[in-house]
Amino acid sequence: MPQLVRVQNFMLSRDGFGSGEGQSLERPFGHADPAQLASWAGATAHWPNRTDPxxxxxxxxxxxxxxxxxxxxEIMGRNKFGPQRGPWENEDWQGWxxxxxxxxxxxxxxxxYPRPSFSLSDTTFHFREGSPQEVLEEAFQAADGRxxxxxxxxxxxxxFLDxxxxxxxxxxxxxxxxERGERLWRSPEDLTDRFHLEVVPSPSGIVHHLFWRK
Amino acid sequence: MPQLVRVQNFMLSRDGFGSGEGQSLERPFGHADPAQLASWAGATAHWPNRTDPxxxxxxxxxxxxxxxxxxxxEIMGRNKFGPQRGPWENEDWQGWxxxxxxxxxxxxxxxxYPRPSFSLSDTTFHFREGSPQEVLEEAFQAADGRxxxxxxxxxxxxxFLDxxxxxxxxxxxxxxxxERGERLWRSPEDLTDRFHLEVVPSPSGIVHHLFWRK
Incomplete structure (x- = not known):
């Protein structure tokens, strides 16, 4: 099996927004309530952030x-790491x-704005300026076949879709x-020229959308 | 997370049979056509027996x-290993x-009817007579936390359900x-006194039944 590039558990509102407007240190999802997007995942036994049985x-x-x-x-955007924009003012702050x-x-x-790599527990953060292709090349090597x-x-x-x-x-x-914020799509059908799509409603009320390359 | 005991991808007919009548070397599922039970799995990218991309x-x-x-x-019954009944007549035959x-x-x-353990590629088969509890205890140790x-x-x-x-x-x-063969249930509702149940229809025509302990 070749190495794949996967988007997983990406959470979206019914109108296609992944986060709201006005991201800040206190409100990583801006005006959106992250619980409304993420509570389905928090309810599961294998939610990676779960601390209780x-x-x-x-x-x-x-x-x-x-x-x-x-x-x-993993490859993430800067805004998933923290709310800062422009040059890093405080490298002591190690992300959300x-x-x-x-x-x-x-x-x-x-x-x-590159800064030195650092590790927290089993995770090492690297900071890279580069095209998606260039950073992906480095991530594939780091993933060691996975x-x-x-x-x-x-x-x-x-x-990465573009x-x-x-x-x-x-x-x-x-x-x-x-209604406003960072929008992934107007409709999931926007992607079906290039991807197969299965739409799977869950008893939790979430609707899982599964895409894979044609 | 404690070690779990999991049944996975267990394939059943709509009337509750896991295999047909008349298992033999040539027909591991008896009168049932295994393709009718298993083709949904064979169509997926990650089917463990897949050899082509x-x-x-x-x-x-x-x-x-x-x-x-x-x-x-894994713990399996003898009939999943091979069609023989009674004492092993030919230990050279290493299963299906x-x-x-x-x-x-x-x-x-x-x-x-115990026989010596042997390995084929990354799999080692052990043969055990014992209660489900006893064999599970040994399997937990072999699983090393998984x-x-x-x-x-x-x-x-x-x-194991009993x-x-x-x-x-x-x-x-x-x-x-x-219509006949080895029957797991008359209805999945038979198990809902002890298990939560989610029923998830797939676009393939398969209906996935997900049980977890209450």
Missing amino acids: GGTCGLDDYFTRDFHNNIGA WGDDPPFRTPVFVLTH DVRIGGGVETVLE ADLVDTMHVAVAPVEL | GGTCGLDDYFTRDFHNNIGA WGDDPPFRTPVFVLTH DVRIGGGVETVLE ADLVDTMHVAVAPVEL
């Missing part, structure tokens, strides 16, 4: 338990993900409307 | 790709699974009627 093992859990499955590296980030692989953060996750946000997923570098994509659509 | 990456593929995910051992069995972990075969798969057939799954040792169970129900 329990949780569901139904359909939604297949998606959260696939998060680490054969993934060897706490002392034990859920990635547990090398993570490549796309930014025009797949590379495109972690988001919306702008980063769109960059460069035709995405092999599979799982988008979890929540029953909420955001 | 390609395949679908939709809902069904989440189930086949979960086959190896955090599994450290070829030179490269898809399990890639220790496999414990339940039998009243989960144990109950591989079937029907009689073996029923033994002993209340199953934590999660995925049953893939195919649109075919077998």
